[in-house]
Amino acid sequence: MRHRFDDKTVVVSGAAHGFGRCIAETFAQLGTRFGCDLCAAELAETAKAGVNTEVLDLTDRAAAAAWIAPIEQTTSGAVDVLDDNAGASRSRRCIRSSKCRTPIGTGFFAVNIVAAFALSRATAAGMKRAGSGRIVNIGSGVGLGPSLTGIRAGR
Numbered sequence: 001m002r003h004r005f006d007d008k009t010v011v012v013s014g015a016a017h018g019f020g021r022c023i024a025e026t027f028a029q030l031g032t033r034f035g036c037d038l039c040a041a042e043l044a045e046t047a048k049a050g051v052n053t054e055v056l057d058l059t060d061r062a063a064a065a066a067w068i069a070p071i072e073q074t075t076s077g078a079v080d081v082l083d084d085n086a087g088a089s090r091s092r093r094c095i096r097s098s099k100c101r102t103p104i105g106t107g108f109f110a111v112n113i114v115a116a117f118a119l120s121r122a123t124a125a126g127m128k129r130a131g132s133g134r135i136v137n138i139g140s141g142v143g144l145g146p147s148l149t150g151i152r153a154g155r
Contacts, residue, residue, distance in 0.1 A: 006031035009075045011068070013058060013119055014086030015051060016042035019138065023083055025049040034071050037086065058086050058115035068122040078126030084116045084137045112139070 010027045014020035015035025021042070024035040028050040036056040037043045047053045058064045072078060120135050127133025 002030070004031050005080075008032050008080040009071065009077060010034065010081040010083065011036075011071060011079050011119075011123070012051075012083040012085055013037070013056075013064075013115070014084075014138075015046050015053060020083075020085040021046045023085060024051045024053075027051075027083075036067055058119075059110035061114060061118045064115050064118040065122040068119070068126075072126050078130040078133060079123040080127075080130075080132070081134045081136065082119055082123040084119055084135065086115055087112050087139065 005027060008031070010032045011034040012020055012024040012027065013036050015024035016037030016039040020035070020037065024033065024046055027033055033049075033051040034053075035043070035046055035051045036054045036058070037046075038055065038057055040055045043053045043055055054067060056063055056067055068079060116137050120137070123133065123135065127135075
């Protein structure tokens with residue numbers, strides 16, 4: 001049995017590639033679609049699946065929080081589900097982009113922790129008013145040990 005989300009608002013951060021793109025595309029097929037990421041070229045591919053996308057630097061706390069308000073206005077209600085999938089690792093070239101406003105050493109923390117908190121805080125207010133909502137934070141094992149990816153690439 002497949003559930004529909006036609007009357008729900010689901011937002012996905014980190015929607016340009018990997019799990020984030022798959023999640024955003026799946027929710028688009030189920031009736032709802034909003035996604036953001038820093039990687040514009042890859043995000044354009046996600047948009048082809050019918051996802052309303054926005055290029056967004058999640059290391060900018062104000063921008064992360066401000067992404068939610070227009071979505072709530074457009075949908076006339078609170079975000080029902082925040083899928084916080086954005087994350088940074090040395091192997092992702094987009095985090096090293098000149099668009100990233102923080103030094104690379106703090107960029108990982110800014111995307112993996114601070115952005116998750118900013119997006120959660122931005123969606124929680126509407127969820128509280130609505131009396132329901134779900135926040136799903138997705139992480140990886142990257143923080144559990146050293147990454148060989150950066151070493152192999154000579155970084």
